[in-house]
Amino acid sequence: MSRPGTSSCRFAAALDVLARRNGSEASGEDCRVGRIGAADGDAARGEQRDETGIMLRVPRGFVVTEVMPGSERLEALLDLADSVLAQARYIVSEIPTAFESHVLGAFDASECVGFLRYIVQVIGSDAGRPPVVHDAVPLTEGFVEAFGVAPGSRRRGIGSALQAGAQERCRALGCHQMRSRSPVTSIENYALKVDAGYVLHPSKENDSYYFLLKL
Numbered sequence: 028m029s030r031p032g033t034s035s036c037r038f039a040a041a042l043d044v045l046a047r048r049n050g051s052e053a054s055g056e057d058c059r060v061g062r063i064g065a066a067d068g069d070a071a072r073g074e075q076r077d078e079t080g081i082m083l084r085v086p087r088g089f090v091v092t093e094v095m096p097g098s099e100r101l102e103a104l105l106d107l108a109d110s111v112l113a114q115a116r117y118i119v120s121e122i123p124t125a126f127e128s129h130v131l132g133a134f135d136a137s138e139c140v141g142f143l144r145y146i147v148q149v150i151g152s153d154a155g156r157p158p159v160v161h162d163a164v165p166l167t168e169g170f171v172e173a174f175g176v177a178p179g180s181r182r183r184g185i186g187s188a189l190q191a192g193a194q195e196r197c198r199a200l201g202c203h204q205m206r207s208r209s210p211v212t213s214i215e216n217y218a219l220k221v222d223a224g225y226v227l228h229p230s231k232e233n234d235s236y237y238f239l240l241k242l
């Protein structure tokens with residue numbers, strides 16, 4: 028695993044894609060993302076196994092996979108993210124505290140029906156706090172930066188599959204927790220998080236709460 032703070036992931040190709048779409052210059056450079064490969068789990072039971080060996084329960088007919096910078100799938104994912112609470116900007120934003128950044132997409136053939144971006148960072152680094160060291164290692168977290176499912180594909184388990192994918196990857200990296208923040212208007216997301224066992228903590232930024240889950 029990369030050491031915290033040695034490099035920020037700038038998700039360069041994705042920035043280029045967004046910049047081209049917006050007709051502006053991109054400034055991204057180095058990026059470290061891992062590749063999640065084709066599913067090979069027990070499809071009949073709605074299971075998929077990725078290249079890292081993680082088994083995910085995904086609704087039949089859909090694939091959850093990592094989306095790589097510069098790919099056609101990223102274009103489709105950004106289009107969807109644009110249409111769900113204008114989240115494309117959160118897919119490509121630079122996050123200086125992130126030492127890993129990954130974008131997962133849910134697909135029905137080439138159609139993107141869901142997206143989730145998570146980063147890995149040292150807990151507290153985004154708030155300028157010193158690391159919490161446990162067993163000589165700074166505690167890290169997976170932070171979900173963007174999340175959405177196409178309106179026509181909701182309530183089929185796709186959002187949960189994306190969340191589970193991010194959680195299992197972060198667990199494999201040794202993260203202590205998952206965290207995210209969303210506005211109180213995100214009623215479906217609040218329902219999903221509460222039903223999935225997350226605890227809530229009020230944020231001081233606008234009308235929003237943090238959601239936390241111990242891994």
Ligand SMILES: CC(C)(COP(=O)(O)OP(=O)(O)OC[C@H]1O[C@@H](n2cnc3c(N)ncnc32)[C@H](O)[C@@H]1OP(=O)(O)O)[C@@H](O)C(=O)NCCC(=O)NCCS
Pocket residue numbers: 111112174175176177180181182183184185186187188209210213214215216218219220222
């Ligand atoms: C939040 C969101 C991603 C959920 O995606 P999804 O694919 O519909 O989620 P799932 O099907 O996995 O739902 C899992 C569970 O969450 C809860 N849930 C999800 N949507 C719900 C709703 N509208 N009402 C009540 N419970 C809901 C249920 O417990 C559901 O399980 P069930 O269907 O077996 O009852 C989707 O509603 C969405 O894109 N919302 C708009 C964007 C958003 O709010 N993003 C997050 C904050 S920026």
